[in-house]
Amino acid sequence: MTLLEIADLRVAFPGPTGPVNAVNGVSLEVEAGRTLAILGESGSGKSVTAQAVMGILDAPPARIDGAVRLRGRELLTLPRKQRDRISGEEIAMVFQDAMAALNPVYTVGHQIMEVLRVRRGMSKADARRRAVELVDRVRIPAAKDRIRDYPHQFSGGMRQRIMIALAISLEPDLLIADEPTTALDVTVQAQVMELLAEIQRDSGMGLMLITHDLGVVAEVADDVAVMYAGRIVERGTVGQIFDGPAHPYTEGLLASMPRVDRRDDVLYAIPGAPPNPAQLPTGCPFHLRCPRATDECRVTLPPLAALPAGRESACHHYEEVLGARR
Amino acid sequence: MPGDDVVLRVENLVKHFPLKGRIPFTSGGVVKAVDGVSFDLRRGETLGVVGESGCGKSTLARMLVGLEQPTSGAVRFGTSIVHQARGRDLRALRRRIQIVLQDPYTSLNPRRTIREILLQPFEIHPEVLDRGRRLDRVRELLELVGLDPHLHLDRYPHQFSGGQRQRIGIARALALQPDVIVCDEPVSALDVSVQAQVVNLLERLQDELGVAYVFIAHDLSVVRHISDRVAVMYLGKLVETGPEASLYDTPRHPYTRALLSAVPVPEPAVRGERQRILLPGDPPSPVDPPSGCRFRTRCWQATETCATTEPPLAAGAHPVACHYPLAA
Ligand SMILES: Nc1ncnc2c1ncn2[C@@H]1O[C@H](COP(=O)(O)OP(=O)(O)OP(=O)(O)O)[C@@H](O)[C@H]1O
Ligand SMILES: Nc1ncnc2c1ncn2[C@@H]1O[C@H](COP(=O)(O)OP(=O)(O)O)[C@@H](O)[C@H]1O
Ligand code: SF4
Ligand code: SF4
Ligand SMILES: [Mg+2]
Numbered sequence: 001m002t003l004l005e006i007a008d009l010r011v012a013f014p015g016p017t018g019p020v021n022a023v024n025g026v027s028l029e030v031e032a033g034r035t036l037a038i039l040g041e042s043g044s045g046k047s048v049t050a051q052a053v054m055g056i057l058d059a060p061p062a063r064i065d066g067a068v069r070l071r072g073r074e075l076l077t078l079p080r081k082q083r084d085r086i087s088g089e090e091i092a093m094v095f096q097d098a099m100a101a102l103n104p105v106y107t108v109g110h111q112i113m114e115v116l117r118v119r120r121g122m123s124k125a126d127a128r129r130r131a132v133e134l135v136d137r138v139r140i141p142a143a144k145d146r147i148r149d150y151p152h153q154f155s156g157g158m159r160q161r162i163m164i165a166l167a168i169s170l171e172p173d174l175l176i177a178d179e180p181t182t183a184l185d186v187t188v189q190a191q192v193m194e195l196l197a198e199i200q201r202d203s204g205m206g207l208m209l210i211t212h213d214l215g216v217v218a219e220v221a222d223d224v225a226v227m228y229a230g231r232i233v234e235r236g237t238v239g240q241i242f243d244g245p246a247h248p249y250t251e252g253l254l255a256s257m258p259r260v261d262r263r264d265d266v267l268y269a270i271p272g273a274p275p276n277p278a279q280l281p282t283g284c285p286f287h288l289r290c291p292r293a294t295d296e297c298r299v300t301l302p303p304l305a306a307l308p309a310g311r312e313s314a315c316h317h318y319e320e321v322l323g324a325r326r
Numbered sequence: 327m328p329g330d331d332v333v334l335r336v337e338n339l340v341k342h343f344p345l346k347g348r349i350p351f352t353s354g355g356v357v358k359a360v361d362g363v364s365f366d367l368r369r370g371e372t373l374g375v376v377g378e379s380g381c382g383k384s385t386l387a388r389m390l391v392g393l394e395q396p397t398s399g400a401v402r403f404g405t406s407i408v409h410q411a412r413g414r415d416l417r418a419l420r421r422r423i424q425i426v427l428q429d430p431y432t433s434l435n436p437r438r439t440i441r442e443i444l445l446q447p448f449e450i451h452p453e454v455l456d457r458g459r460r461l462d463r464v465r466e467l468l469e470l471v472g473l474d475p476h477l478h479l480d481r482y483p484h485q486f487s488g489g490q491r492q493r494i495g496i497a498r499a500l501a502l503q504p505d506v507i508v509c510d511e512p513v514s515a516l517d518v519s520v521q522a523q524v525v526n527l528l529e530r531l532q533d534e535l536g537v538a539y540v541f542i543a544h545d546l547s548v549v550r551h552i553s554d555r556v557a558v559m560y561l562g563k564l565v566e567t568g569p570e571a572s573l574y575d576t577p578r579h580p581y582t583r584a585l586l587s588a589v590p591v592p593e594p595a596v597r598g599e600r601q602r603i604l605l606p607g608d609p610p611s612p613v614d615p616p617s618g619c620r621f622r623t624r625c626w627q628a629t630e631t632c633a634t635t636e637p638p639l640a641a642g643a644h645p646v647a648c649h650y651p652l653a654a
């Protein structure tokens with residue numbers, strides 16, 4: 001079942017030399033019980049997309065167009081109050097930087113209990129019991145005692161878990177995780193990703209996982225949307241994307257990644273750098289870096305087109321790309 | 327004096343930072359950032375150094391290039407000792423051991439053009455090249471790192487992308503034809519699609535110029551790709567070193583095995599097939615490291631002996647500091 005549907009989402013910010021087009025027509029779906037990874041490098045518009053879904057972008061100054069539907073219900077036009085209720089109870093979010101998301105002057109127990117009391121009307125004792133359960137759920141040892149500690153008394157990995165505990169406290173249908181493990185060490189990243197995947201499986205919620213790490217995508221995603229310059233350039237299941245990408249950008253990313261489990265002699269390097277969203281090139285936004293670019297690519301923007309087997313690619317020459325791997 | 331092919335010899339290097347106590351003028355103990363590290367770097371090779379945040383990688387890097395005074399131990403380059411050299415010797419050392427840092431945004435002076443930034447090493451070491459030949463050399467350096475001297479010479483750092491700035495940092499490190507470049511997280515701040523450009527550049531320059539690298543990173547995949555040998559660090563100590571293939575394919579220290587198993591592999595087909603060792607908790611504080619083996623608080627093999635006796639880094643081609651090394 002489609003839980004979240006984003007249709008032609010556009011977000012622009014006013015900039016010194018005209019609008020900064022951070023998101024340029026993103027369409028995607030998150031299915032209940034599945035994990036959609038949004039893969040893209042820094043500045044590609046991943047976080048702005050998430051913030052638009054969560055309703056935490058200030059507009060104005062941001063200009064937001066398009067549609068964001070949760071179980072068919074349009075969110076962008078909802079009155080503030082209803083919107084705030086949904087983003088909290090039905091959609092929750094975890095961020096890269098837990099320190100910024102947690103309040104430093106309250107104990108973590110207080111913060112979780114407060115949410116439960118205000119949103120669920122729980123008694124203090126019930127809220128405390130539930131807070132301990134939640135902190136225990138994210139595998140923090142001695143949860144009963146630790147809920148009396150302040151955020152700075154936890155390590156980075158533990159704070160990330162506390163934020164996950166807070167996010168799942170109201171049993172949301174959709175969890176958005178924006179680079180939840182990027183700031184963590186690899187051994188701690190593995191613990192936190194494992195926990196997120198397990199909670200997703202047990203609760204059946206939909207997970208929208210934002211990351212720039214191809215390895216993380218390969219390990220946890222069901223579906224993948226690849227973003228470049230504010231657009232989705234390719235969509236498919238994780239198997240489809242990794243076995244045979246249908247877009248030159250994805251193809252280049254896969255070829256440029258060294259692996260820990262074997263040694264590759266040569267790495268492909270995508271030339272150039274990602275474009276500035278205040279000055280996007282004409283035609284295909286990837287054409288200046290694309291080895292397959294033709295004249296058509298320099299003038300005509302390729303739409304995200306449906307391919308066989310339910311996948312999509314925004315490339316004039318996707319057939320060539322698909323053929324290359326065969 | 328180190329053997330013929332050894333360009334840098336590191337002997338029992340230690341750096342303890344005094345901790346400021348909460349009460350003024352009291353001592354709060356020390357941070358044992360680097361606590362007895364030894365290795366040889368051979369001419370023209372790449373030694374990768376991996377480890378989690380705070381294990382002492384940057385402190386080690388800064389000591390190798392003489393930016394930080396060790397508490398004890400030595401870094402030998404030829405007949406000189408990096409931290410004891412004075413005068414001519416010191417100048418020669420500064421020239422021949424260079425560093426490239428993680429952050430291309432802060433490691434270049436924003437008010438200087440690329441021309442000025444790349445001429446500066448020759449002003450500090452005028453004996454290397456006649457004044458009249460320097461600009462030609464700067465142009466060559468830019469070409470060497472894949473930038474265009476006609477276009478780029480008179481621009482300022484902010485007019486470049488992160489990857490280009492890292493190239494400029496590398497050109498600057500190469501200017502005086504060093505024997506060793508210490509690279510501290512040189513690609514960590516770069517976009518995924520740009521990292522491979524810089525990795526390939528470093529490899530090409532090594533082939534062409536024969537420079538040796540100490541390549542420090544927390545990304546184990548990048549380190550595997552670029553390194554000939556790899557050293558694994560945990561809480562200020564090396565726990566295992568070995569040739570790239572043998573260390574990655576048959577890790578012998580429990581920490582190395584856990585670290586490697588935690589790295590996600592970009593291949594959905596192997597999902598769930600790789601055996602993953604999830605370590606409990608976080609690395610302990612370097613202020614008060616565990617007795618005996620420092621890894622014992624997270625190790626699934628730890629015994630009484632591990633708590634009392636520190637395992638030395640044994641000698642050999644693939645040494646490991648563990649009382650019960652894993653079977654190869
Ligand atoms: N000038 C200093 N004074 C006091 N402590 C320091 C100083 N520099 C580093 N440390 C401490 O020494 C330890 C090692 O730090 P270092 O920067 O070498 O780690 P690292 O391995 O480079 O970590 P990262 O992966 O985060 O870059 C840390 O505990 C750090 O807080
Ligand atoms: N509040 C804002 N005001 C102006 N520009 C913004 C704002 N937030 C993000 N941007 C710009 O929008 C683009 C996309 O940003 P973001 O979604 O954060 O990228 P990422 O994919 O790294 O998460 C970037 O160029 C960023 O600088
Ligand atoms: S449309 Fe053209 S430039 Fe864009 S990705 Fe496809 S081949 Fe490359
Ligand atoms: S010495 Fe003991 S605690 Fe240390 S790594 Fe080996 S088995 Fe584990
Ligand atoms: Mg972001």
Ligand SMILES: [Mg+2]
Nearest residue numbers: 383384385510
């Ligand atoms: Mg460091």
